Every structure is written in C-alpha cells, then in structure tokens.
Amino acid sequence: MRQEMQAMLEATIKNTITDQLKTIHNQCTGFTESIAYVSTQYEDLRNQIVDLKKLLGSTSSELKCLKVENKTLRGDLSACMTRVKALEDENMKQQQWVRLQNLEITGIPEDKNESTSELVLKVTKHIGVNIEPYELEFAHRVQPRRAESAARARSIIVRLRERVVKDRIIAAARKHRAITAKDMGIGSESNKIYVNEHLTKDSKMLLNSCKQKAKEVNYKYTWTKNCRIYVRKNETSPAIPINSSADLIKIA
Known part of the structure; x- marks a missing residue:
C-alpha cells in the first residue's frame, strides 16, 4: 500500500512538473515569437530610417x-x-538726342486756317530773335487734334536746321516769360505762351519730379539745357545734373 501511494505521488509530481515544463516551454515559444516579431519590426523600422536618411x-x-x-x-x-x-x-x-534742335511752344490758340510756321516766326520776332523761314525744318501741332471745344490748344513742335538758332530762341524766351497770344496779335486770349526745349515724355515727368522735389527743399532753380535737367539751390551753389529718378536724392 505504501509503495502504491509513493508511486501515485511520484506520478502526480511528474505530471505536475511535466505540465509546468510544457507551460514554460509554451511561454518560451511565445517569447521567442514575440522577440522574432519585434526583431522583424525593428528591422523594418531600421530599413525605413535608412530609406528616410x-x-x-x-x-x-x-x-x-x-x-x-x-x-x-x-x-x-x-x-x-x-x-x-x-x-x-x-x-x-537717343530719343532726347533727336530732339536737340527742337522747340515746343505752348499756349498759342488754334485756328483751322493757321500757318504754324508763320506763328512760330511771330513768336521768335516778338522775343527779339529774327529768323528766316528756311531756318525752320518743320513746325506742326502735336497729334491728335483735340475737339473744337477743347479749352487747351495743342503744342507746336518746331525743328530748327541749326541748334545754335534753337539755343538763341530758348535764351531769349527765358527773358520773356510773360508774353501772351494777345500781346502778339494772334488772338484775344490772355493765356501765356511758353517756349521750351522739346523733351520726351519721360524727361517731362522727370522734370516735374525735380520741380516738386526742389520746391520741397527750397531749391531756387530748375531748368533744362540741351535737353538735360539741372537744379541749383541758389545763385552761388553749383548746378546739379539730374539724369534719372535715382538722381533725385541729390536734391537735399
């Protein structure tokens, strides 16, 4: 009887140990699989990092x-x-250079039967410069023609055959700034007539900017000579050439 009980106890212990060993084995197998899975995931992640790098x-x-x-x-x-x-x-x-022998006269009333060359000769005579008709290469109103009701007459563009003649006219015109159409007997209008160098659109815009800037900082003189723009603060200061808008900073 004692031997049977001992045999049963041994069998029970053996079975218990066997079961525990199986459990441990299964757990180890699970751990191994988990480690393998983690290792695979790690390898994939490492490869992804390598690819990202x-x-x-x-x-x-x-x-x-x-x-x-x-x-x-x-x-x-x-x-x-x-x-x-x-x-x-x-x-x-270049555009300004071809205008070196040109004048622009503003303020002369328009008439459909007018002769622009004769009007120019009247203006030059009135300011004390007598020239012959052949000294004019051309004289015409700017285009396009304005409506009959337009309040402002179109300018007259004049080209002289010699630049020295143009310079004489400009010099004389600057001494006669107050002339009007009525003074010369070419109309009853009292608006002033101006004789200036024929500037390009860009040069006119630059000249207007110069005048505005000069006025702001109390510069006394702004003028053109040979179609170039100059400013001067007063009678004793040097003339400053203004060739582009970048030069406006010189007026200070």
Missing part, C-alpha cells in the same frame, strides 16, 4: 542645387534688369 540626403542635395540655381537665376535677373535699365536709359537719351 537616403531620401533626406537626396532632398538636401536637391535643395542645395535649387539654392545654387536660385542664386544664379537671381544674378541673371539682376543682370537682365540692369541691362534693360541701361537700354531704357540709352533709348531715352
């Missing part, structure tokens, strides 16, 4: 290339803008 490196290289390209393009754009500005300035100079 490669992508980041490629993106960084592309970014550097783009920065270099952008810098180059900015330099090219700046050079182009400088070139365009130089061409615009040169074009303006």
Whole structure:
C-alpha cells in the first residue's frame, strides 16, 4: 500500500512538473515569437530610417542645387534688369538726342486756317530773335487734334536746321516769360505762351519730379539745357545734373 501511494505521488509530481515544463516551454515559444516579431519590426523600422536618411540626403542635395540655381537665376535677373535699365536709359537719351534742335511752344490758340510756321516766326520776332523761314525744318501741332471745344490748344513742335538758332530762341524766351497770344496779335486770349526745349515724355515727368522735389527743399532753380535737367539751390551753389529718378536724392 505504501509503495502504491509513493508511486501515485511520484506520478502526480511528474505530471505536475511535466505540465509546468510544457507551460514554460509554451511561454518560451511565445517569447521567442514575440522577440522574432519585434526583431522583424525593428528591422523594418531600421530599413525605413535608412530609406528616410537616403531620401533626406537626396532632398538636401536637391535643395542645395535649387539654392545654387536660385542664386544664379537671381544674378541673371539682376543682370537682365540692369541691362534693360541701361537700354531704357540709352533709348531715352537717343530719343532726347533727336530732339536737340527742337522747340515746343505752348499756349498759342488754334485756328483751322493757321500757318504754324508763320506763328512760330511771330513768336521768335516778338522775343527779339529774327529768323528766316528756311531756318525752320518743320513746325506742326502735336497729334491728335483735340475737339473744337477743347479749352487747351495743342503744342507746336518746331525743328530748327541749326541748334545754335534753337539755343538763341530758348535764351531769349527765358527773358520773356510773360508774353501772351494777345500781346502778339494772334488772338484775344490772355493765356501765356511758353517756349521750351522739346523733351520726351519721360524727361517731362522727370522734370516735374525735380520741380516738386526742389520746391520741397527750397531749391531756387530748375531748368533744362540741351535737353538735360539741372537744379541749383541758389545763385552761388553749383548746378546739379539730374539724369534719372535715382538722381533725385541729390536734391537735399
């Protein structure tokens, strides 16, 4: 009896140990599978990180290339803008150069039967410069013609055959700033007549800007000579040439 009980106890212990070992084995198998899964996930993550690093490196290289390209393009754009500005300035100079022998007379009333050449000769005679008709290359109103009811007469553009004659007329006109159409017997209007150099549209805009800036800082003189713009603070100060809007900072 005692032997049977001992055998049963041993069997029970053996079965218990066996069951526990199976449980431990199963747990170890689970741990192994978990470790394998984690290892796989880690490897995948590591590969993703490697890929991301490669992508980041490629993106960084592309970014550097783009920065270099952008810098180059900015330099090219700046050079182009400088070139365009130089061409615009040169074009303006050329347009102004062909006007060196021209005058622009404003304030003369219009008449459909008028002779612009005769009107010009009357103006020059009135200011003390006698010229012959052949000294005028042409004289015409600016285009287009305004409506009959327009309050302001169109300017007359005059081209002299010699620049020295134009200069004489300009010098005389500056001494006769108060002449009117009525003074010369070419109308009853009392509006003033002005004789100036024939400036381009851009030069006129620049001249107006100069006058405004000069007025703001109490500069006394603003004028043109040979279609170039000058300012002077007073009688004793030097003349300052204004060639572009960038030169306006000189008026201070």
